[in-house]
Amino acid sequence: MTAFRTLHRSILLLFLVVVIAIVTLVHFSVSKIVAEQSRAQQQSMSPAIALIVEELLKPLHISEALGRSQELVTLLEQPKPDSEDVFAMLERLEQQFNLVFFVASEKDRMQYMSDGTVIPLIEGQVSWYFKYRDQPENAVADIGKWEDTHFYIDIKIFDDEGEFLGFFGVGKSLKSFLQIFNTYKQQYGYDFIFVDDKSDIMLSSEATLMAEYSDFTNLSELPWYASLPEDVKAERALNNRLITIDQQEYLIAEVSLNQFDWTVFLLSPLDKRQTDISQGFIVSVVTLLVVVFSLFMMINHLLAYFRRDIHRDIVIPPAPRLPDRAQVEDNYNNVLKAYHSLSVVLVDIDNFAVINDTYGRATGDEVHQHIVTYLQKALRNKDVLGRWSSEEFIILLPETGPHEAQQIAEALRKGMQDLPPIDKALQLKLTATFGLSYTATSRPMHEVTSYAEDALYQARRDGCNLVRMQLIN
Template identity: 65%
Template sequence: MNTFRTLHRSILVLFAVVVLAIVTLVHFSISKIVAEQSRAQQQSLSPAVSLIVEQLLKPLHTSEALGHSTELVTLMEGDEVDEAAIFKTLNRLEREFGLSFFIASENAKRQFNSDGTTIDLIEGEVSWYFKYRDGPQDAVADIGKWEDTHFYIDLKVFDEDGRFLGFFGVGKSLRSFINVFDSYKEQYGYDFLFVDEKGDIMLSSDPSLVASYSDFTNLSELPWYASLPITVQDEQALNNKLVTIDQKDFLIAEVKLNQFGWTVFLLSPLEDRQTEISQAFIFSVVTLLVVVFSLFLLIYNLLYYFRRDMQPDLIVRHANRLPDRTNLELIYQSLLKEQRSISVILISVDDFGHIIDAHGRNAGDDVLDKVVAYLSDHLREQDVLGRWSSEEFIVLLPQTGPHEAFDTAQNLRHGIATLTPLSESPQLQLTASLGVSFTATTRSMNEVTAHAEDALYQAKRDGHNLVRMQLIE
């Protein structure tokens, strides 16, 4: 009985371990998929951020640093500007930084470019100057010079008294942007859209969307954008939106460029993202299956161990697995040494030879197993059940007096007599005879069992299905 309780507890513990392992691995799998998705998102954004810093923010920071220099303020604050000095400075800056520079002087109402050209700032003809001069922004990003379209960063310049002196700016040809975008698209597979607050596309990796002669393409003109819900279009909230362009799925990520009031939309091909995430998911599932399979193998082997390698002093359900006389002798000595007193019950199935003759050896084995199963379920944990002979069993009852042992024997006798018949032999009624003995001093097992055998044979002589007791004088 103790063995089966141990086995039952072990199965429950293993079941709990399996459930916990599955829950943990499912959580791990979901976390890994989310992490892989985040990693893929970050991996796609990192080059884009590098491009934005290199191509847009670096020119902005360059113009801001130069726009606050004393040299530049000195060139622009006089009532009469020194054109030669201005061109010399702009030409030197172009050589040093590899960018186009300009100064738009408020006093001279003229724009000086680093390529040596000038433009008169006449209201109505040069609209950008007067629009941005009266605007609140100190730094403005714009597209201009349509014969060779440039991206410009215009920075307002003030003297130390806060008087507006004009604009200092830096420009880059859109051809250089397109070349860089092509390189990034070939390497990473995604497209860029730089969009202002009105939805006009200022820069793009698609050359067909780049502004030409002040004609900007608006987001609303793009078929995939027009298919989005109106609320999404109104707010230009495209982050993590899935769109289909030319029968291919793209996932959109947003990067805000607050310095210019722009939003960068990064269109990442979903097929590449799905491949990366699918690989992570497959790895997680395989790991889950391997762990679960390993746990079930562990359970199977533990069950096999309990079935094959039980301790001989533990109770089992099969008669041929009970401890034999040799093992019982060791158990008896150990119990007597520890407990100081012990009762012995010998149990014999009545008419067992007749049962075999009438119903066969298999029926006889079934009878023994049925009796062992009953005895195992109705003994205490400290009691020991063993095989004494072909149709006889022995029960060792430690710390049990003779009268208590006799009562136990009567209960076992009654229980065996009321067992349900074998399904193959419904007419077979089982009974057993029992003999009881007891010792409270150090005696050999043979001496105690000899008295129990005498009591057992007396029960058989008196008519079977009886309990008799013989104590040692």
């Protein structure tokens, strides 16, 4: 609850800063026309900000979050990772996030791609691995796979002792970027140029500027850039500068992407009416863009920070509310496909109806949330918790045999009966009854849960606060 209060106050503070910035800029606008055009300009730039965050920062956050997965660290700690496990994980992630994934192992010097290919990491033949391995940065953006050029984000993976284990990364085809940029250009008229610290063009809305077979176009090769004053080129200070390309005037907005050590140039075409706008109006528009973009990134990072603390499960992130039966069935199919075996546990809160009738629905809701919080903390990262009915939960335990599942259920049962009361004045003693089953083959969920329900009914008949198991014949 403290974390949510802190998040709420931080967002309110950022919102206040945004309001003050907009009011100040409007106050210094030269006229009502300038203010109206400023708002129109800002509305057209907002999609550009959203596009950069969606296409670049989101994959970065995904790769950073997944890079902390214990499943990934465990795979890379092996002298020779099991290729079936690696490909199963990569295929699952590709289907979930619609991105290309790869793992590069330091121990066996092999790179595993989500499309099923394996690339030996031989020094002198694969340059990127050895180049970035020895650099201090833990996250690197690069262009590669030249037969179908891709943009990659490479994340270094370390074990608990800080030993380098290899790389984990995500990739997107440059063709997809071109399609997205082209759609945006047709709708809003803006061109993008993403430049690294060496002035090489990494991404662009202009297809002829994209790299091919490690041949990058440098910013200095562009005619409009070559025509700029030497001091401007030396400092690469292009923000708010007007340029001419093919007899068309453009305004450049410059934004730094510190995560990649890149600079983004947004080239905005200006018609005659826009070119007559005063310099003060141009400064106001670009300043507003930079302020909103910076605050958008701050909010995005702030939400990502709290998401790391609140969302424990990386493989199947929990929703704000527990998954319902339909969602659980989707998770069941995904887990069974990824792990090939699982145990299903049904949990029934003992005397929940009596608690509701005696103490009211508000207390019942508190009891329900109290147990949900306990189960979420007690379960493993790969386990899935869902809602089965108003007083029942379902737990999916991937790669867990029936005897191990019974031990887990017994530990949960004991832990639940030892929970502190939600209200010392009420002194409610909470217990639950558990029924479980197991499958090592591809069966429909309803078939496995029917056996778990039979086991749950048996535990109720035997007195509740018990664990019973019924296996499929």
